[in-house]
Amino acid sequence: MIKRNETHDPSRNSWVRSANGDTPFPIQNLPFGVFQIKGDDSAPRCGVAIGREILDVSMASRALGLAGLAAQAAACMRSSTLNALAALGRPHWQALRLALSRALSQDTTLKRQQAIAKYLIPMSRVNMHLPVTIGDFTDFYTSSYHATNVGRLFRPDNPLMPNFKWIPVAYHGRSSSIVVSGTPIRRPNGQIKAPDAATPRFGPTQRLDYEVELGLIVGPGNTLGHPIQIKRAQDHVFGVVLLNDWSARDIQAWEYQPLGPFLAKNFATTISPWVVTMDALAPFHAPAWPRDAGDPQPLPYLNDPNDATHGHLDIQVNMSIRSAQMRQKKLPAQSLSLASYRTSYWTPAQLITHHTSGGCNLQTGDLIGTGTISGPQRGEEGALLEITQGGKQPVTLSSGETRTFVSDGDELILQGQCTREGAVSIGFGSATARITPASTK
Numbered sequence: 001m002i003k004r005n006e007t008h009d010p011s012r013n014s015w016v017r018s019a020n021g022d023t024p025f026p027i028q029n030l031p032f033g034v035f036q037i038k039g040d041d042s043a044p045r046c047g048v049a050i051g052r053e054i055l056d057v058s059m060a061s062r063a064l065g066l067a068g069l070a071a072q073a074a075a076c077m078r079s080s081t082l083n084a085l086a087a088l089g090r091p092h093w094q095a096l097r098l099a100l101s102r103a104l105s106q107d108t109t110l111k112r113q114q115a116i117a118k119y120l121i122p123m124s125r126v127n128m129h130l131p132v133t134i135g136d137f138t139d140f141y142t143s144s145y146h147a148t149n150v151g152r153l154f155r156p157d158n159p160l161m162p163n164f165k166w167i168p169v170a171y172h173g174r175s176s177s178i179v180v181s182g183t184p185i186r187r188p189n190g191q192i193k194a195p196d197a198a199t200p201r202f203g204p205t206q207r208l209d210y211e212v213e214l215g216l217i218v219g220p221g222n223t224l225g226h227p228i229q230i231k232r233a234q235d236h237v238f239g240v241v242l243l244n245d246w247s248a249r250d251i252q253a254w255e256y257q258p259l260g261p262f263l264a265k266n267f268a269t270t271i272s273p274w275v276v277t278m279d280a281l282a283p284f285h286a287p288a289w290p291r292d293a294g295d296p297q298p299l300p301y302l303n304d305p306n307d308a309t310h311g312h313l314d315i316q317v318n319m320s321i322r323s324a325q326m327r328q329k330k331l332p333a334q335s336l337s338l339a340s341y342r343t344s345y346w347t348p349a350q351l352i353t354h355h356t357s358g359g360c361n362l363q364t365g366d367l368i369g370t371g372t373i374s375g376p377q378r379g380e381e382g383a384l385l386e387i388t389q390g391g392k393q394p395v396t397l398s399s400g401e402t403r404t405f406v407s408d409g410d411e412l413i414l415q416g417q418c419t420r421e422g423a424v425s426i427g428f429g430s431a432t433a434r435i436t437p438a439s440t441k
């Protein structure tokens with residue numbers, strides 16, 4: 001368990017004014033990302049978000065007065081990816097976080113504030129890049145509510161497969177098509193067979209969907225053949241991003257048996273640019289979601305008392321939509337769902353441990369998707385497939401349009417936030433993308 005310290009103190013304010021008050025990036029958050037100043041041809045660098053500014057940490061190292069582990073960590077940020085920082089491990093991350101929190105606190109001297117302020121860049125002046133070079137992407141399936149909602153559409157009598165409560169189920173995804181928030185997503189073409197058709201045809205998906213997820217960014221990896229024990233699993237997680245696992249349901253329905261999803265999910269995955277660290281998330285830990293009476297206990301390798309009492313994360317994720325018509329009519333985005341990851345059946349540590357339990361090696365920068373996050377209540381469904389009951393019950397938008405699945409021109413906006421009594425709320429920013437028409441070639 002990661003302990004709270006002065007960096008989480010709710011009374012700590014920053015001399016960076018925009019970091020105080022209503023912002024996803026107060027001084028208690030300090031997420032890492034990769035930015036490039038617009039119109040600047042120098043390489044992207046790693047920075048830290050504070051209010052509406054980005055601190056260019058490696059350039060500011062001397063002004064910040066960094067030494068020891070914190071200085072070593074900052075030196076890794078003179079890079080176009082966060083991989084080197086992620087590889088260092090928790091002692092380095094915590095030393096840097098503590099030093100940044102103190103230097104950006106209102107208690108720092110005016111002289112030092114002025115020296116550091118030279119390395120602040122307004123977010124409006126930058127483009128954000130993918131935060132890490134992602135070697136491998138694995139996507140889990142951890143929400144029993146999502147699995148049951150979707151399972152019911154296909155198997156009304158037996159919605160949840162018997163392995164779900166024993167194994168954190170997953171598939172190996174594709175890292176080449178993971179893009180950062182803001183990148184347009186082209187509607188995929190694929191092979192589709194209508195239920196009443198004798199043969200499939202090839203064309204644009206008619207059932208383009210999203211999946212509300214979080215992504216764990218792997219910090220230090222493990223050696224091939226040496227599984228990560230559950231007690232140590234959180235030490236291998238650098239931080240968390242928002243993740244939208246775009247899915248073409250008609251392509252998926254035809255191709256998924258017997259080996260699982262392939263082209264239905266490998267055309268694009270959108271993630272948010274800011275990595276919220278596990279250290280920043282310390283105040284938002286939660287117990288494992290209660291298992292139903294009669295459910296099995298996790299097998300010993302997935303069972304740890306500390307993980308059961310506070311290994312989960314209370315991160316609220318919400319998806320909203322803004323169609324082309326809504327933008328024309330200046331209507332705001334409309335919320336489609338709100339749920340917390342804490343309602344998912346498996347904790348982050350259980351995902352990491354299960355993934356490596358046969359000896360598979362995780363590597364720094366790997367991305368581990370949680371699977372679609374759906375809660376137990378109406379309004380908590382993390383995909384249109386669930387909200388519209390497989391396309392049978394359309395959603396009405398504020399423009400008067402209806403949707404069963406995503407249309408060209410729609411913008412889907414995934415956001416995340418942590419809120420708890422006695423802590424300052426922190427946010428994730430967003431993972432946003434607009435859909436463009438399918439290729440006609």
Ligand code: MN
Pocket residue numbers: 139140211213245369371372
């Ligand atoms: Mn998924």
